[in-house]
Every structure is written in C-alpha cells, then in structure tokens.
Amino acid sequence: MIKHWCIAILCIVTFSCKKHYEAPVPETKWNLFDSPASTSLTNETRNKLEGVYSVSEGADVFGASAALKWSYTVNGSDTTYQLSMFCERQVVYVICEGKRLDSSILLNGYWRNVVNTETGIARFTISKNTGGGYLLDSSTLNAVPGTIITGLYGTAQDTTRIVRMQYNRPLYKATPLEIVAHRGGGRTSDLLPASENTAEIIKLASSFGATGIEIDVRLTKDGVPVLFHDETINERLIQRNGMIGPIENYTYAQLNSLVRLIKGERIPTLREALDVVVYKTPLKYVWLDTKFKGSIQKERDIQVEYQQKAAAIGRELNITIGIPDQGVLDNFVKLKDYRNIPSVVELTPQDVTNTNAQIWAPRWTLGLQNEEVDKMHSAGRKAYVWTLDVPENISKYFAQGKFDGILTNYPSSVAYYYYAKK
Numbered sequence: 001m002i003k004h005w006c007i008a009i010l011c012i013v014t015f016s017c018k019k020h021y022e023a024p025v026p027e028t029k030w031n032l033f034d035s036p037a038s039t040s041l042t043n044e045t046r047n048k049l050e051g052v053y054s055v056s057e058g059a060d061v062f063g064a065s066a067a068l069k070w071s072y073t074v075n076g077s078d079t080t081y082q083l084s085m086f087c088e089r090q091v092v093y094v095i096c097e098g099k100r101l102d103s104s105i106l107l108n109g110y111w112r113n114v115v116n117t118e119t120g121i122a123r124f125t126i127s128k129n130t131g132g133g134y135l136l137d138s139s140t141l142n143a144v145p146g147t148i149i150t151g152l153y154g155t156a157q158d159t160t161r162i163v164r165m166q167y168n169r170p171l172y173k174a175t176p177l178e179i180v181a182h183r184g185g186g187r188t189s190d191l192l193p194a195s196e197n198t199a200e201i202i203k204l205a206s207s208f209g210a211t212g213i214e215i216d217v218r219l220t221k222d223g224v225p226v227l228f229h230d231e232t233i234n235e236r237l238i239q240r241n242g243m244i245g246p247i248e249n250y251t252y253a254q255l256n257s258l259v260r261l262i263k264g265e266r267i268p269t270l271r272e273a274l275d276v277v278v279y280k281t282p283l284k285y286v287w288l289d290t291k292f293k294g295s296i297q298k299e300r301d302i303q304v305e306y307q308q309k310a311a312a313i314g315r316e317l318n319i320t321i322g323i324p325d326q327g328v329l330d331n332f333v334k335l336k337d338y339r340n341i342p343s344v345v346e347l348t349p350q351d352v353t354n355t356n357a358q359i360w361a362p363r364w365t366l367g368l369q370n371e372e373v374d375k376m377h378s379a380g381r382k383a384y385v386w387t388l389d390v391p392e393n394i395s396k397y398f399a400q401g402k403f404d405g406i407l408t409n410y411p412s413s414v415a416y417y418y419y420a421k422k
Contacts, residue, residue, distance in 0.1 A: 023117040023191040026110050026155075030123055033108040038099040045105070046070050046081060046098065048135050048143045051167050052420050055088075058153065058163030061113075063088030067171060067419035071206035074280040082207045083107060086416035090391070091115050093412040094122050094153075095207050100136060103128035111153055114190050114410060121159045124151030131167070143167045172421035178285050178405030179414045181210035182387055183229055184273070187409055188237060188262050195237070195261035197227035199268050199276045205283060209415025212285025213277070214322070214386075214407055217270055217299055219292040224252035225270035225299055231291070237261060248292070270299070274306040278315060287344055287384075287407070289322040296321065296331050300341065307342075320344040320358060329355070344384065352381065361407070364388045364397070373402045388414070 032038075041049075050069050055062050066085045073080050085094035096109030107124035126132040131147030134140055147167035154161045183196035185205035194200035197216055205213050216229040230237060232246050239260045247255070255267050270288075277283050288299060303319050310317035320342045323329050329351060332338055339356040349372055352360040360376050361384045362369060373383045384405035388394055394417050397403060408414050 021117055021191060023112065023119045025193050026119060026121050028108055028110055028121055030106075030108045032101065033097075033099055033106050033123075035101065038101045038106065041081070041098045041100055041105065042138070044138055045100070045135050046083070048140070049083065049098070049105070050171055051143050052169050052171060053085075053149065053165040054168045055163070055165045058161065058165075059089070061089065061111075061153075061161075062092055062094075062163065062165075063090075065168070065420060066094075066165060067416050069171060069209075069415070069419060072282060073203045073206075082109070084207050084209060084412070084415075085111075086209055086412045086419065088416060088420070091410045091413045093208065096122065096124065103136060104132045105135060107149070107151070114186075114192075114412070117191060120153060120155040122151065122153040122163070123159070124149050124163070126150075142170070169422075171419040173419075176404070177418050178212050178382075178384065179210050179411050179418065180212045180214050180285065180287060180384065180386075180405055180407040181205045181208060181411045182214050182407055182409045184213050184215050184227065185210065186411075190409065193263075195263040195265050197229055197268075197273075198261060198263075198265045199272055200263070200265055202273060202276045202283075203280055205411070206281055209411035209413075210283065212283055212287065212318075212405070214287040214289055215270075215273055216289045216291050218247045219294070219298070220250060220252040220255060221248055222251045222253075223298065225302060226252065226255065226267050227270065227273055228267055229291075233259065239264070270302050271306075274302065274319070278306060278310050278313070278317065284316050284318065285405075286317070286319045287322050288319065289324060290328045290332075291324075293327060294331065296328070296335060300335055303342070318342060318358075322361075323347065323351075323355065323357070346386075349375065352376070353379070358382060359384055359405070361386055364393065368397065368401045370400075370402050377402070391417075 052067050054065050066087045068085050071082050083096045083098055091114040094111040096107040099106050105126040109122050111122045112119040126149050145167055150164045152159050153163050185201035186192045188196045215227050217225050218228050228247050233243050307319055323332050323343055323345045343357040344359040344361050345352045345357040346361045359382045364385045376383045382404040385403045386407035388406050389409050391413055394414055398417050406414050
C-alpha cells in the first residue's frame with residue numbers, strides 16, 4: 001500500500017513540475033497603423049513590395065536576408081492580406097498587415113522563431129523618401145534597390161530593437177516548387193497560433209510560406225472522415241478530458257461534443273478542412289495522408305466533390321490521395337478506375353507506376369535520388385520529398401536535388417531558400 005501511495009505522489013509531483021511552454025501571438029495594436037487616415041494598400045503596391053531584401057540591422061535575429069511575399073485569407077466577405085518575411089536565420093518569420101499613411105507605408109505584425117519560444121511585435125515603415133512614394137505610385141512597375149524598410153521589434157516588454165532591410169532583387173519563381181506544410185500548416189508541438197490538422201492552422205499555412213498542405217485523415221466509428229494525426233486520443237493533441245483510445249472507437253458526435261484540441265478547437269471533418277482550402281485560402285495542393293484501414297471510397301468521393309467545387313469557382317487545386325503503406329495501397333487499387341485517381345505514393349517507384357500515381361514521395365533520409373526523380377519526370381510524374389526541416393538539408397536539396405515539392409514542418413524555412421535563390 002505504501003509503495004502504491006509513493007508511486008501516486010511521484011506521478012503528481014512529476015506532472016505538476018512539468019514545464020509548460022507557450023509562444024502566444026502578441027497584441028499588435030499600433031495607434032498610428034489604426035489611424036482613421038490610414039488606408040489599405042493596392043494590389044499594385046503589394047506586388048511591388050515583394051522581393052529579396054538584404055538585412056543590415058537585426059541580422060543577428062533575422063539573418064543576412066529575407067524573402068518578402070504576400071498571402072491572404074478570406075473571412076466572409078472580407079479578404080485579409082498578410083506580408084510574410086521568410087528569414088535566412090534559423091526558422092524565423094515575420095507576418096504583417098500593410099497600410100498607407102500619406103506617402104508612407106506602414107507594416108504591423110509580429111515575428112517568431114519557431115525553434116524556440118521567441119516572439120514579439122514587429123513594426124516597420126517605408127517613408128516617402130526611402131521608397132514609399134515610388135511603391136505607392138500607380139505608374140511604376142517594380143520595387144527598386146533603393147527601397148528601405150526600417151522598424152522596431154522585440155518582446156512584449158521591450159520593442160526597441162532596430163531592424164533595417166533594403167530591396168535587393170525579385171523573388172525567384174523560375175522553377176515551380178510545391179511547399180507542402182505538414183499537418184495542415186505545422187505541428188502543435190511548435191507552439192503555433194493554432195493546433196495541427198485544424199481549419200484554423202490551414203488558414204495560416206500560406207502566411208507560413210506553404211503553397212500546399214498535407215493533412216491526416218482518419219475515420220470515426222460511424223465512418224466520418226476527420227483530421228487527426230495520431231492513432232489514439234492523447235494529451236499531446238487534446239485538452240485532458242479522460243478520454244483515451246483510438247479515434248475509430250468514437251462517433252463523430254462524441255468527438256465533436258467532448259474533445260477539444262490543445263488550442264481549444266474541435267476536431268474538423270475532412271469536408272470542413274477542404275471548405276477552408278477552397279474558399280478561404282490561395283493554397284493549390286492538398287495531400288490526403290490516409291491513416292485508416294478499410295475502404296477509401298468516402299475519401300475518394302470527397303476528393304472528387306472538392307475538385308469540382310474548386311473548378312466551379314476557377315480555383316487551381318490538386319487534391320491527391322496519399323498512399324503511405326501496403327495496406328492503404330491494397331485498398332486503393334480496389335477503387336473503380338484507380339489508375340486515373342490523383343494520388344501520391346510513398347512506396348517504391350514500381351508502386352508509383354502500377355497505380356499511375358501523379359507523385360512519388362520518398363523520405364528525405366533516402367537521399368537525393370536524382371536518377372529516380374529523372375525517371376519520374378520522363379514518365380510525366382512529379383517527385384516530392386518528406387519531411388525536410390533542417391536548414392542545412394533544405395539548402396542541400398535546393399543546390400543538388402531535383403524534387404518538385406518539399407513536405408516540411410517549417411514551410412517558412414523552405415520558402416526562404418526557394419524565393420531567395422539566384
């Protein structure tokens with residue numbers, strides 16, 4: 001009995017002493033930015049702001065350069081535009097909104113280092129004489145090397161550090177690359193503003209640098225396709241509620257009413273997730289990572305449904321069924337006309353040929369595999385590599401590899417290396 005009490009006390013002490021890390025998005029209210037005199041930027045001005053900038057002050061945090069690119073999310077009838085700065089140093093990004101005030105441009109947002117908890121406010125100005133007037137002039141076409149962005153950044157307690165960057169060259173876009181964000185935009189463990197595999201994280205994916213997303217599809221007890229990475233409910237992903245065991249043991253109604261993810265969200269259905277992709281984001285690609293056993297027909301039906309919805313509104317969108325293992329492959333080939341179903345296969349090149357998959361997706365630890373990638377290209381297929389996160393490895397794959405897409409937990413890092421190419 002005493003032994004059992006000791007174990008119980010040890011568990012309580014261990015849990016109570018467990019460190020809790022957070023990196024909340026800071027309050028970014030800036031009176032000057034919110035002034036009644038400030039107005040939205042035009043599309044022309046936003047486009048001219050994009051480019052690769054050299055960082056002269058603040059390089060200790062942001063690195064020697066940054067790639068600036070706009071994205072957007074749709075909320076009802078409103079569209080919100082975000083300027084993302086993908087930085088050379090570590091996995092640092094800045095996300096801002098932009099406004100015009102007289103002949104100057106104001107950028108207001110926050111910065112984050114994803115490999116730790118560092119985050120804070122970021123505020124920038126482009127004055128009339130340092131490029132603002134030129135960028136705001138509707139008769140000009142591009143930014144010029146003289147364009148200078150200056151500002152302050154720091155923590156919520158101390159926003160006094162100076163950052164200064166100067167326009168260098170346009171973004172690289174010569175060879176298309178699919179930047180695929182893992183788990184809808186990133187992992188819960190990376191302390192992002194939303195939980196992984198949620199509608200909320202999907203809305204953020206493009207501002208993190210993604211052009212596409214990978215999402216994990218499971219089936220509930222009553223056959224509803226939902227998004228959840230792990231096989232079982234656990235405290236890594238949900239707020240503690242006493243529920244345990246596989247997702248497939250619960251109905252969708254039970255999950256919807258009783259389970260809340262770490263950031264408070266509900267587990268979304270696949271349809272809810274794809275609704276966000278089609279109607280609220282600029283994302284062009286979705287990888288459905290099939291994580292359940294049995295028939296894939298429901299997943300296939302939803303794939304067709306949302307390809308049609310995207311086409312109906314003129315959206316460029318490719319949704320592929322992911323085939324990660326032999327069990328899923330066996331069920332995939334049972335689908336009618338499976339060789340004409342868009343798919344991404346993680347298995348052998350021969351499995352790719354047998355299924356007529358659009359995409360072959362080997363793990364990055366297998367190496368560059370340029371010869372196999374060339375064969376895929378010769379057959380009219382693409383090759384995506386996963387999961388590539390370490391900046392040095394990302395740089396190597398850009399310098400020596402031939403992949404058409406990269407699946408990553410850090411899309412902002414991949415975006416930097418892609419758009420900053422010369």
